[in-house]
Amino acid sequence: MMFKDDIEKLLNIQFTLEHQKMFDVYYQYLIEYNKITNLTRIVDEIEVYYKHFYDSLTLAKSIDMNQVQTICDMGSGAGFPSIPLKIIYPHLRIIIIDSLNKRVVFLKNLIEKLNIENVELIHDRVELYALKNQNKYDLVTARALGHMSLISEMGIPMVKENGYFVGLKAQNYEEELNQSLNGIKMLGGEVIEIKSFDLPLNFGHRVHIIVKKNKKVTGYPRSFSIMTKKPL
Numbered sequence: 001m002m003f004k005d006d007i008e009k010l011l012n013i014q015f016t017l018e019h020q021k022m023f024d025v026y027y028q029y030l031i032e033y034n035k036i037t038n039l040t041r042i043v044d045e046i047e048v049y050y051k052h053f054y055d056s057l058t059l060a061k062s063i064d065m066n067q068v069q070t071i072c073d074m075g076s077g078a079g080f081p082s083i084p085l086k087i088i089y090p091h092l093r094i095i096i097i098d099s100l101n102k103r104v105v106f107l108k109n110l111i112e113k114l115n116i117e118n119v120e121l122i123h124d125r126v127e128l129y130a131l132k133n134q135n136k137y138d139l140v141t142a143r144a145l146g147h148m149s150l151i152s153e154m155g156i157p158m159v160k161e162n163g164y165f166v167g168l169k170a171q172n173y174e175e176e177l178n179q180s181l182n183g184i185k186m187l188g189g190e191v192i193e194i195k196s197f198d199l200p201l202n203f204g205h206r207v208h209i210i211v212k213k214n215k216k217v218t219g220y221p222r223s224f225s226i227m228t229k230k231p232l
Helices: 002-010 017-034 045-058 082-088 099-113 126-132 149-159 172-186 224-227
Strands: 070-074 093-098 120-121 137-143 157-170 189-198 205-213
Touching: 002 045, 017 045, 017 082, 017 137, 045 082, 070 082, 070 149, 082 093, 082 099, 082 120, 093 189, 099 120, 126 149, 137 149, 149 157, 149 172, 149 205, 149 224, 172 189
Parallel strands: 070 093, 070 137, 093 120, 137 157
Antiparallel strands: 157 205, 189 205
16 A cells, blocks of 8 residues: 555654554544544545644654653644554553543544553643643644644643654744744743655645753743733
C-alpha cells in the first residue's frame, strides 16, 4: 500500500501489518461516528490517511519519540496527533484534554476498539486543566487549536523543564509566530526549530513550531477571556 511505503520511506517509521489493521479500525470507526457527530469534514479514505494519520506521524521527524514518555494532547478532537503516535509508539503514555464530551466519548470507544492502554481522557477546558498540571509532561501538542499565543500560554506551563511544546500549523504561520515570541519567552520557552513538511499527493504544507522549555514560570495560563483579549 502506498501509505505504508510513504510512512516508511519519508518518515522512516517501520509500518507493520498490525499497524495497518489498527489504522483501518480507526478510519472505519471515525467515519461511522462522524455520521452522527461532526468530528471531521475530511471523510475520503486517502485524505484521512494523509491529512490526519500521516500528518500526525510527521511529529516523529521533529521529536525523537523514543525519548518521550508522556504526551499531553490539547484539544485533540478525533485523536490527532496523539492516537496515531500511540499506535506506532506503544510505550507512550497519552493524556488527551477536550472540552467537548462527544469527542471524549468517541475517543473512549476508539481506545477500546484499538485495545490500547495508557491513554487518559480528560473532559475539561485546557486552561483549567493546565493550571492544575504544571511542569508535568515531556511533550505537549496542539493541532489546529488556535493562535500560537493562545496555545503557547495553555501548553508551555504543562511542559517539564527541558521538555517540548509543539504547535502544528499549516502555512502562513510567520505573522502569528512573531506575535507570540514575547509570550513564549515570558512562559520560559524558546523556539528552537521550525520544521516544514509537504504532505504526499499534494495534500498541503505543514509546519511544526518546536518550543523548548528552559525554566519553570508560575501564574499561567490566565483565564480564557484575558488570554484572548490581552495576548502576552
